[in-house]
Structures are given as structure tokens and as C-alpha cells.
Amino acid sequence: MSQLSEQELVRREKLAKLRELGINPYPADLFPVSETSKQVKQDFKEGKQVVIAGRLMSRRIQGNASFAELQDSDGRIQVYFNRDEICTGEDKSKYNNIYKKLLDIGDFIGIEGELFTTKVGEKTVMVKDFKLLSKALKPLPLPKIDAEGNAHDAFVDPRNALQTTLCRFSGESTRERRIRKTHQIV
Secondary structure: OOOOHHHHHHHHHHHHHHHHOOOOOOOOOOOOOOOOHHHHHHHHOOOOEEEEEEEEEEEHHHHHHHHEEEEEEEEEEEEEEHHHHHHOOOHHHHHHHHHHHOOOOOOOEEEEEEEEEOOOOOOOEEEEEEEEOOOOOOOOOOEEEOOOOEEEEEOHHHHHHHHHHHHHHOOOHHHHHHHHHHHHHH
């Protein structure tokens, strides 16, 4: 068995703490969304209520408030977490403990919120409530940088996306595709 990295161990500890709080992210519950990030941006109307879900890609925590970026199948959108909007009562543990301490980049979350525009003009979802859908136990892979400084990211590389789609339609398994790609490189 391979050794787990320090980050993977920390994520497993966070998973145990989430389970102690009665939150089990496996298997992910069905979370019906009203729109995708692309639809939110296209049909943006200040104050509109939306339900979205996606992978947490970045976070900028600033005390009682936080900006984050959520990625779904259509793109990314900025979301704004405010402790007093999420936790309207005296108990602020959902924001202070779950969001700030137990969530990581790569986790899948569902969000109910309201659209607004920030002072710098960014279309944003103000989070009214959120739910952990799935906990990422491994960190996201970093994009590879070549000698010219170009980033090659398997998640956004259109060549890889097309090849993956073609393999799905042909019925080729992921393992078979990796073996084939390895033989092509060698």
C-alpha cells in the first residue's frame, strides 16, 4: 500500500470530524440545481435566487466573509460566503467550523444563494446555505508547465477533452486509453 501524503492525512482527519458532526459525504446525495455557472452569467439578474453545485476551486477567507470560486460542467463562478447570511441565529458553527476548517479545495458543494454584483463588477452568488456533497481526499493535480511556460492542464486541455469524449463513445475504458496513450508516447 502506498504512503499517504501529509495533505491526504489531514483531509482524512477532516472527514472523520465531519462524520462526528453527522455529515457523511459518501455517497453524494442528489442535489438538484436550477442553473449552471454559464446560465447564471448569461441570465444574470440582481437579487435572483439560484441553486448551483460544483467543485470548490479556490478560497479567500477574510474573517467573517470569504470569496470562493466554484467550478461546474460549464465553467466557474465566484461565490461569496458571509457568516451572518449563512448562520442567521446564534450558532455560527456551520461557517466557522465546517466551511472555514473542514472544507478543502476540490470538495464538491451545493449552494443556495442570491445573485449580486461586487464593487469591482464581478457577477457573484451570495451564499444563503450550502451543503457538502463529496469530500476530496486527494489534492487536485497541478497543471504541468513546459519549457516555454505554457500550462498543460488535463481538465481544460481541449485535445484531452475531445479524446476522452471519443473514447467514451467508442466504449474504450479509461485504463485501456491510458495504456494506449502510454504506448503512443514511447
